[in-house]
Amino acid sequence: DQQVKQNSPSLSVQEGRISILNCDYTNSMFDYFLWYKKYPAEGPTFLISISSIKDKNEDGRFTVFLNKSAKHLSLHIVPSQPGDSAVYFCAASAYSGAGSYQLTFGKGTKLSVIP
């Protein structure tokens, strides 16, 4: 059972337009959500995060929105640039005992920004 779901395997967007990546989760114990960006042959790099007590967090061109009642979050990239082309992973964190915080990842969405 997937606790974190990214239902769109891929997304294509024109350069300069908005990219919206979506993520749904099922576990109510998740209290922190993160987005990671991954280029081929590299490790994931942290992009932006949001605590469950907030509904929006913004960092430059990247904004994450959280709708707790719908168990849904989204990442907005405005304006999209060709360098944003990568796989984006949604991840959720929950305290798992013994001082440990584990991340549960979605399957990822491949974003292609077309020049």
Add this chain to the structure above:
Amino acid sequence: NAGVTQTPKFRILKIGQSMTLQCAQDMNHNYMYWYRQDPGMGLKLIYYSVGAGITDKGEVPNGYNVSRSTTEDFPLRLELAAPSQTSVYFCASKGPSYNEQFFGPGTRLTVL
């Protein structure tokens, strides 16, 4: 700072062979993690550690072992390699006061 480093970058094993994937971090992080990523899938947690001498199983621990004798190093051991262990392996670390994990560049392992 080098961050999180992993060696080797690539490796091909024969069925039944063993190997150790190395992971090191220079950020003095207590938390360290091992993940595997299969094609088209998200990252799945194999093992994790909350500090030197303390390790615990993640979602997919079968066929793997870990040790954590120092804060810096967190090696992952495959004892009897199987084709199902063909994957890309990522090591990550996390500090105490934030939730973000920092990832290494990965090791691509093929078992034939």
